[in-house]
Amino acid sequence: xxxxxxxxxxxxxxxxxxxxxxxxxxxxxxxxxxxxxxxxxxxxxxxxxxxxxxxxxxxxxxxxxxxxxxxxxxxxxxxxxxxxxxxxxxxxxxxxxxxxxxx
Numbered sequence: 001x002x003x004x005x006x007x008x009x010x011x012x013x014x015x016x017x018x019x020x021x022x023x024x025x026x027x028x029x030x031x032x033x034x035x036x037x038x039x040x041x042x043x044x045x046x047x048x049x050x051x052x053x054x055x056x057x058x059x060x061x062x063x064x065x066x067x068x069x070x071x072x073x074x075x076x077x078x079x080x081x082x083x084x085x086x087x088x089x090x091x092x093x094x095x096x097x098x099x100x101x102x103x
Contacts, residue, residue, distance in 0.1 A: 004099035020052040039071035041086035
């Protein structure tokens with residue numbers, strides 16, 4: 001079985017909201033897109049902008065500093081100035097608990 005760690009509850013992150021969580025010393029951006037949760041590294045690889053503070057539409061988040069876009073489902077960079085993606089993590093919701101699986 002996967003090693004899952006609770007990082008938040010569903011009440012903490014309403015649809016359309018994001019939150020930074022820290023797991024294993026790593027900053028992770030946790031998003032609620034219409035009741036579906038996604039988790040990616042919270043630092044944009046371009047200059048380190050916090051992706052949890054960015055805007056998002058559907059499953060694309062935009063870095064608040066320079067506008068780089070990332071796919072929340074894969075972490076893939078979708079636009080410049082980012083040239084590489086960020087890590088993405090499996091999210092498991094059990095009851096009201098949001099759990100993450102780190103590799």
